Amino acid sequence: LTKKTYSVPNTSCDHCVATIERELAALPGVDSVKAELERKLVTVVCDNAGVLAEVEKALREIGYPPDA
Ligand SMILES: [Cu+2]
Secondary structure: OEEEEEEOOOOOOHHHHHHHHHHHHOOOOEEEEEEEOOOOEEEEEEOOHHHHHHHHHHHHHOOOOOOO
């Protein structure tokens, strides 16, 4: 398993948290997603590093581009 934490500046309310968690959890190969409103962080656990490219693409597509 691969774990990565992203800084996602657009995380501004509970709705954002729910949207990010729902959309990323739906991606193949994603095992868990935790979005944090206070720190504007999204932590993803997935099957392998290749899935992270899809996670980053999805974040951009739904309007929450990661800083890193
Ligand atoms: Cu929001």
